[in-house]
Amino acid sequence: MRVWLILLGLVSIAGLRPALADEVTVGITSTAPPFVDVDADGRLIGGFNVDLARLLCQRMGRTCSLEKASFPQLLTRVEEGTFQVGFANLLKTPDREQKMLFSVPIWRSTSSFVARAGTPALDPVKARQSARICVVRKTLQEAYLTQQPGPAANVVPVSTHAELFQGLRAGHCDAALLPTVQGLSFLASPEGAGFDYSGPPLQEPNVSGNVHIVVTKGRPELLKQINDAFAEINRDGTYRTLIARYFPFDIL
Numbered sequence: 001m002r003v004w005l006i007l008l009g010l011v012s013i014a015g016l017r018p019a020l021a022d023e024v025t026v027g028i029t030s031t032a033p034p035f036v037d038v039d040a041d042g043r044l045i046g047g048f049n050v051d052l053a054r055l056l057c058q059r060m061g062r063t064c065s066l067e068k069a070s071f072p073q074l075l076t077r078v079e080e081g082t083f084q085v086g087f088a089n090l091l092k093t094p095d096r097e098q099k100m101l102f103s104v105p106i107w108r109s110t111s112s113f114v115a116r117a118g119t120p121a122l123d124p125v126k127a128r129q130s131a132r133i134c135v136v137r138k139t140l141q142e143a144y145l146t147q148q149p150g151p152a153a154n155v156v157p158v159s160t161h162a163e164l165f166q167g168l169r170a171g172h173c174d175a176a177l178l179p180t181v182q183g184l185s186f187l188a189s190p191e192g193a194g195f196d197y198s199g200p201p202l203q204e205p206n207v208s209g210n211v212h213i214v215v216t217k218g219r220p221e222l223l224k225q226i227n228d229a230f231a232e233i234n235r236d237g238t239y240r241t242l243i244a245r246y247f248p249f250d251i252l
Helices: 002-021 048-060 071-080 140-146 161-170 180-188 220-235 238-246
Strands: 023-029 044-046 063-069 085-091 100-102 107-109 111-116 133-136 155-158 175-179 195-197 209-216
Touching: 023 048, 023 071, 044 048, 048 063, 048 085, 048 220, 048 238, 063 071, 071 085, 071 100, 071 209, 111 140, 111 180, 133 140, 133 161, 140 155, 140 175, 155 161, 161 175, 161 180, 175 180, 180 195, 209 220, 220 238
Parallel strands: 023 063, 023 085, 133 155, 133 175
Antiparallel strands: 085 209, 100 209, 107 209, 111 175, 111 195
């Protein structure tokens, strides 16, 4: 009798393995809308990246657990493998390619300065000389600023875009440098009254380019499934519908 119970237990455990193999922990940066929306308790309830992650998981037949993280935390956890997938509006760099896998491009990003409306537009290559600029840590925007001449104190690093907008409003910085689309929700909100984009979007390759989903290095098969699922939602028009729900212009 005892032998049969042991065998039954082994069969039950074996039966669970396929389901466990399908589980994926997805990190999503806790950025402002339209990319992420949270409820009063801070739980993820929607936003472009959240909806895209859920859509791709559905098409892949995967059970996904979505977790919020700051941008630096997400990079670290994808690299160490505690996040198998990351949605952080990431551009590909040689350094990042050493640490994680990149999906096919999912949209194209530019960067912009945001400052008080009516102030002279910042010269992108001299911005650090004339203004204190808030920027999220470990981003291409931070790397761009640190390579410019000017006082070190004029680069004001923060952990999230929410902190970046708070810094602008509180006067901790004169301007902010961030992906253009991530300024939309702030500028359209009551908190963003009196602020605007400062000059046209930056098109330099080191602060603009294709955005990718990232996958931990040890899961190349998961990367292929993501790319296949993304191709599918492109073909059937689902992705275009998702973009139109969140953005007033084409981001492809």
